[in-house]
Amino acid sequence: MSSNFVQEAIDETHEDDEVESNDNDEEVSDGKTSLFQKLRRYDSLDLESAKLANHHGRGSQAVEWSVILQLAFQSIGVVYGDIGTSPLYVYASTFANGINHNDDILGVLSLIFYTITLIPLIKYVFIVLRANDNGEGGTFALYSLICRYARVGLIPSQHAEDHGVSNFQLELPSKRLKRASKLKSKLENSQFAKTFLLIITMLGTSMVIGDGVLTPCISVLSAVSGIKEATTAMTEDRIVWISIVILVCLFTVQRFGTDKVGYSFAPIICVWFTFIGGIGVYNFFKFDPTVIKAINPKYIVDYFQRNKKDAWVSLGGVVLATTGTEALFADVGHFTVRSIQISMCTVTYPALILAYTGQASFLRKHEKLVSDAFFKSIPGPLYWPMFVVAVAAAIIASQAMISGTFSIIQQSLSLGCFPRVKIVHTSPKYEGQVYIPEVNYLLMLACVGVTIGFRTTEKIGNAYGIAVVFVMTLTSSLLVLIMIMIWKTNILFIIAYVLIIGSVELAYLSSVLYKFDQGGYLPLAFAAVLMTVMYVWNNVYRKKYNFELNHKISLERLKEITVNTNLCRVPGLAMFYSELVHGIPPIFEHYLENVPALHSVLVFVSIKSLPISKVAAEERFLFRRVEPKELNVFRCVVRYGYTDMRNEQESFEWTLVERLKEFIKENLWLSHALVCNGKTAKMGEGSDNELQDQINGRHVEEDWQETVEREISIVDKAWQAGVVHLIGESEVIASKGAGIGKRILIDYAYNFLKKNLRQSEKLFDIPHKRMLKVGVTYEL
Template sequence: MSFEEQVVVDVNEGIVSDHPQLKAKKLSLQKFRRNDSLEIQSRTFPTSHFAASKGPAMTMILQLAFQSIGIVYGDIGTSPLYVYSSTFSNGIKHNDDILGVLSLIFYTLTLIPLLKYVFVVLRATDNGNGGTFALYSLICRYAKVGLIPNQQLEDADVSNYKLESPNNREKRASKLKSILENSHFMKLFLLFATMLGTSMVIGDGVLTPCISVLSAVGGIKQAADQITNDQIVLISVAILVGLFMVQRFGTDKVGYTFAPIICVWFTFIGGIGMYNFIKHDATVIKAINPKYIVDYFSRNKKDAWISLGGVVLAITGTEALFADVGHFNVRSIQISMCSVTYPALILAYTGQASFLRKHSDLVGDTFYKSIPDPLYWPMFVIAVLAAIIASQAMISGTFSIIQQSLALGCFPRVRIVHTSAKYEGQVYIPEVNYILMVACIAITVGFKTTTQIGNAYGIAVVFVMTLTSALLVLIMIMIWKTHILLVISYTLIIGSVELIYLSSVLYKFDQGGYLPLAFAAVLMIIMYVWNDVYRRKYYYELDHKVSPEKVKEIISNANICQIPGLAIIYSELVQGIPPIFKHYVANVPALHSVLVFVSIKSLPVSKVPMEERFLFRRVQPKNLNVFRCVVRYGYTDVRNEQEPFEKLLVERLKEFIAEEFLLSERVLQNDENSNVDGVQELNDGEQLQEAIEKEIEEVERASRAGVVHLIGENEVIASKGANFGKRILIDYAYNFLKKNLRQSEKIFDIPHKRMVKVGMTYEL
């Protein structure tokens, strides 16, 4: 009988049965005899095999496509409210300028949202999740560019972690990978660029509600001249407060509520665009010829270049398309963009251009002036509703990317609420929601008009797009191994267009453009402070970790009292036992009968299947009943909402004990005597069953006696002799953030009655 065909004792049932997992996975003697531990790398024992899930059915894809219209496209869909008025802020000087701007809008919409994002960038999702951190996580998995030294060989075994290895013939991929891995500057630069992109998208989440709602509500002046600008601002603030208050109901419910409204909006702007096209000037269709762009720049020179800051507002919200893809899926976004959004926008801008060819003096109120009189009030109501929904796209995107940055150690702790049991990836963050609301109200009251907000908006939009392109080029070369000519073509066409737009919006820096940069700077400081001290703490624990020999010495000490129960000791340290354990024992000379050191680790991957989440390692010798455990999460995984964490951990621990005991004994027996007779084999099997049952019973007894959660409450201070900058960073900035944000037990839903905090000071 071969090793793989031997029977396995089913501990829970108390019978001997065939174990399909052993048959499916051959385990070599070399693997079991290697001297591995969580000091260097983790050792995993499978509990069940991860079955790749099939893609969603077409019915669900169409449902998600419908929902996405309400969530993703509100922002880009409401751009016709203000694009022409922002572009021609000083009026139209030549009638053919309208054709030049229409041509610019047409090619910008086609190149950036449609070609770049829908057909290229969406291919770079991380297991269905988008945003700047999704691109960064792909690069981190392919090249070792993470700054925290907690990478483990077993991480690459996670189903969602794997990426295609580079072909030996692809020297560019290997060379670029080597440059990134060997350069500390490049690692810092990549992290900095990712943080900047994240900060800018959050900035979008603040500016979108302001400009969209103000633009829509401002249309009421056409019907009621007596309404003042201050009254419009107050109405806008009331709408914004209402919008942020409904966020707690979740994207799922909000999406189904908003989708029909945006569908009506796209139908109206497309229909009115077609009406204006036929009624006023059908010859604007010749704007498809890019010659009119050249003529426009020839006539207006610098003014044409400055006006690009208005044209770029036609693609605001495009980054939300990528950031929000985790709320839906790639196919649903592609379907809704190609079938609804893109055609409606082209018709709307074309119709407005036709109207302006006959009424160039009305460019300041193009949108509302071009609406036929009978449709004015219905369009006003729908425009206000669409503006509210436009804000939803960036708010949802903001929640998604903050969840990602939090998981990767780049954002202070906040509470993540999973709002839909039906669709994964739909989250709500209460603290961030209220901060966004306050910021939106402050900007709306402070600026009062859309002109300066538009200048600020353009900078945030183009900055994020440019950073996305830069990260995407790295992915194209290293991971996709795209042909070099295609990479060069992408860089020259898309990259040059975005850089030209970036240069234009930066020109208006002093006219409101400073706002997103100032906002991003504040966020960058917060993210940098948190990430930097987070890394310093990890290195401190790594340098002061407790060796396995020391653990054995501590537990074997006659002065240490052993009490019944199971203690879960939390630490961020993956490669060793944290120094807080030694500190705890020195002050409280009592230990529980079973100890589990738990490290919560976030992988640069969107999701970790439950079957592959727990990695266990026993601290030798066996009679100590001490275990190490790394619990791996993806950056979009929601923790402890389906069932209590401790229950999951105890179940996985029992499975580990059974499988470790069984497999190690079988391998040892197979190595020493490959010709064991049937009677001896049966006796060994009975002894093995008894040994497994005995050890699992110890764990169950300890669990019944009570589970205690030991949390390390680390106070960090700058070491003696530290320079002024380091003292400011650690003693003031980091500790201020830490004291005013959620603590670990709130993040992991640890019951207060069974929680013990252990204080220790780290001198960093």
Template sequence: MSGSGGVESGERQVALSQDNVKGNKLLPQRYDSLDLESGAVSGYHGRSSKAMKWSVILQLAFQSIGIVYGDIGTSPLYVFSSTFPNGINHADDVLGVLSLILYTLTLIPLIKYVFIVLHANDNGDGGTFALYSLICRYANVSLVPSQQAEDSNVSNFQLELPGNKHSRMASSLKSKLENSRVAKFFLFFATLLGTSMLIGDGVLTPCISVLSAVGGIKEATSAMTEDRVVWISAAILVCLFLFQRLGTDKVGYTFAPILLVWFAFIAGIGIYNIIHYDPTVIKALNPRYIVDYFRNNQQAAWISLGGIILCTTGAEALFADVGHFTVLSIRISTCGVVYPALILAYTGQASFLRKHPDLVSDTFFKSVPGPVYWPMFVVAVLAAIIASQALISGTFSIIQQSLALGCFPHVKIVHTSSEYEGQVYVPEVNYLLMLACIGVTMGFRTTVKIGNAYGIAVVFVMTLTSSYLVLIMIMIWKSNILYVISYVLIIGSVELIYLSSVLYKFDQGGYLPLIFAAVLMTIMYVWNNVYRRKYFYEVEHKLSPRRINDIAANTNICRIPGLALFYSELVQGIPPIFKHYVENVPALHSVLVFVSIKSLPISKVPADERFIFRRVEPKELNMYRCVGRYGYMDVRDQEEPFERILVENLKQFIRDDYKFSPQSQESAHDSDEDTIHGVQKEALERDIEAVDKAWEAGAVHLIGENEVVAAEGAGIGKRLMINYAFNFLKKNLRGSETVFDIPHKRMVKVGMTYEL
């Protein structure tokens, strides 16, 4: 950990240096206590790397059906109606569209995500942040300012690279990214954009899924008008969001049976329709019908791609939710249940449309046989709610990741399950999502218009994933260039064609996810930009060693019993706000710990590698610096107080600091070994006793509450961003004390103004 010169105890390197070798005789190695802490822990790996019994894998595969596939599984509700908004011109057009659906489902969700992208998991976790994390850990492209050398010592930080395989292209690409500030900002910008689009999915999925399912009731009674369908859908959405605060504990076991019934229903109805209406529809396996479809319809066929791509909605969830399961369990559930059921469902609908092309606007429910209509309707509504639940929960996880990386304002993160990792609830975001969903449902009213908006969000995230994956294939996997070119030419070009189609419908609702993304990106950019400016200000104004010595020598500063935890974002020295505190409150607690909470670009940090410490010199001050490290998917244990865990780790650090100190290492060569050991033992017991007494006297939490303003002479853009946008977000959202669940009775805020 870099620090402020002589403020910290001297650095002790693990590796042998020239000074360790004298006359071919090795002296004892000098260890740094931080290296000891992180090096003493056995390797931590994600869930996917553990050897599991087949019974456990099959159990996870069953659970995954209830969590992962709600979105892609309910796509048959609206794909054909979105593809043919103006009706079917020729019966063979159905075969062309079916052929496109079959090959798109095979190429993107199955081949791309299940068999390729799932390999790019981050210690078992997936999603946009996982891809960005892998790239940041391999190449120095991260814009997070609080990076430290010790971060790479976390046992699951290092990537598993392919042997000694060397690639000139990989080295060249890595060098170019690391040396280009533009490239670093572009990667960060793309990550924010992809994240914003995923959050847009969280708004649009509940709207289109619930509206499509509820619309089926129109087939049972003519009294059910479009207005009533919209109002019923809005009511279901309100209930759905109100129940979010209860959490989704045991969600896999609860939802999996329902979705399993759903997949059985759509597969069975698909088989029935194929046999009953037109068995020859299976000739759509011949891609010639795709060529004929484009030849006959030309521009209209290209425009219809925006509806066809909706058959892949939720494919990103396969990757994003892999952290709750394993790669193998996701593959089993996809290949064994989901993919076959979807193929049968779309083929059955196409068979029905070959005989009834005039019913394309309500294809799904019109193709359901009468005797199973009501059971199908009930299961469809439940499946739509489950699909919505999955995307809403996913949005909460994305917000948590953004917050962890300093890209989102402080909001309260509530962990709703002690058994299932990653299940979180964000109250502020929940109600904003509810208002947005109701607004979209009431404003757009039909699935066709919402589908136009939905397509842009879906295809953009897929294209971004492919872009990141190509970087990973070249730099990290060092794949054969022919494989990379094949991926780009086949999958990449297909996604770009789909993207061009959905962008054509920009003025027909396609602008909606871009508006969402623009608003969210503005919020994220403002917060992250000012966050980094604040951090660099603190680095430039951190306290010097001389100032710390002045504080130690100042007889006007009294010491009071107790433990003080001084929170700051700075991990590279003593923050300037401490000087402000001492000048206004000339009293220091008997033990003072400067605490920094930081996030690493990995999904999880092992609990026993959570904290790293440094002693602040001079020793008589009893001052320490502590960095608490978390991954972007880590759950903070709220059952055990944070301060208790910190104190236990602090005492262990003190023991290790004495054990591996230079004096202790060199005492073996000293004639007065017993004397030195005795002195050190007394000092160790004195320091441990000081911490115990301070802990017993009570802990107080000192929060640095920094006000930020634009410096004099700043441009209008900078003033607007800092003085208005950032401070508006800060005042209207939660403070850091709420985020850390700090007890108000033992909290003191220390204010200071930073001119940035």
């Protein structure tokens, strides 16, 4: 492996491309000196990064059709419960004041048909799902894609050595590439644009989490309220308390994971779609087959001409036909793009269109029954079976947004925008299926609080529409940036997208905001609280990171510390954890001042999250040796994507030590090659054969083997003597003289979040018997 790497470096000297370097080496024309310069430029991080260039992540891996079909079946139970149960209330919400004209039914049916076709089907299934980040979806996935292709992230997560994982292939110059480069440059050079992008991403994420609260409330209340139609013994108080019991049970089963929940719920939702589709066909032929003419958008124009402002207000009811659509994108990490496309096109979309068409046919003959159109349109013999399935399906509907909430919180956590919580991967078979205990508990409390506070579905429905349309609009905004900058889409397609889908979403947004004071403020209140939490954590996290970066220990200072006669070496291997990726953290000097002892092998470990979904295991560890070599001190950056499992079955410390040994072998081989090339560079022309003899010669190989064995034995002895985990726990306080806003932000808000959430050792299952915490306080 090592010799191959050196040979690749030799071959590359004959190519035109240049290697980036921080050494400011002078360019030389001599081929042999150029080889020496190229080899010398590679440090350990470059050496490891050289292996990463061809990694494209999970999104490019082929998935067997049997697995895709299984996931498609699961997705029916997890993703479509919300949008699938919307026929229960869409017509009743749209015609809240009754039907004024019989043709208004055709206008609303036409609106529903084109809305479902444009937004869930065309926009999300065929466009937005393509913007997944190696299989992961949601607002933060869109943001991470933009951060990968333009340096717009405010979070210090990307450095030169990560390009092998996260960069992309440049294309040949073209008008589209120039347009993309121009936009990229503007974003990178504008602090306002960077901040604005992060804020709207946080807003979209907060709205989806708010959806995760509202969906269970409205679904369960709607289901239990239906029982009231069957018996007069059900009072409002009983409905509320039964709903709370069901909500608690629903959140309790989340710990079993999407895999088991999906298989449990999917058959019920499949029966639901079969029923609503079949009843829709029955009503279509029985009452009024002529509603098929609603496919003509002329009826939408007539509807607005007849009803004017009332038609515009009624859009808030029509948009409820798309509730849960964002879950379709947010939950793609639990499944695959192809599986969701299959289930949407073959089951969900046809069933919904048939259901709405059948209800419209029924209403053409029974206008006064619009407030209860769904149950009134059911044929007599099927009423009670349909009622039971409807109750079950309405309860299951909340599962979609709960799963989506877990996915996007996992992404925001890994990108430094959410406090530490535990991520539990619930399925060893399917990647991306996660459960977050703390978030599940908080969502349950929020749902119970909203149910008790609002008690009816009317105000929750108003809030629901605002949350749904807000997220759709923000998704479209980020998607346009991706189309221009990353996909380099033809400008005509971008204009068509903005004019058609963008204008439709803005019309719906203006309509739902009309009911702001009637419960619409609820998702914005949730978003305000969540964005405050995200902003506090992200802002102080960046301040603390930059403080450590500016006060890191220089190599000269490290040498001064380690040559101190009072410093003794003790047997064992120490892993010193810190958040600082580049350099030695200042907390290390604080440790040595109090404990003047250094283990025989010391590794500074930095856990780093990249704005990509996955980093392959063989690409995870990057090492650098800290000089002088005799100290046996190393730096290690452990890189994770935002969906990677961090509590692997293999021991983290064992894996790190094995990768350290591999690094030592490669590093020593490279050192020998550099020495040989340094000598040969002075011999002039005609020495190419001698250079190859020196690199491949037996005496070089023997020297290398001997040195490798000696170095590896040092690591093995340290490993056998015992591993100690040193956790750098840095507290932060506002500096003296700081304003009251800064003191509240750091001393109270951030430290409250930090103290009440998980610590580092809990996230990585570090054994307590071999753990030592090192504390220090930074003034920011």
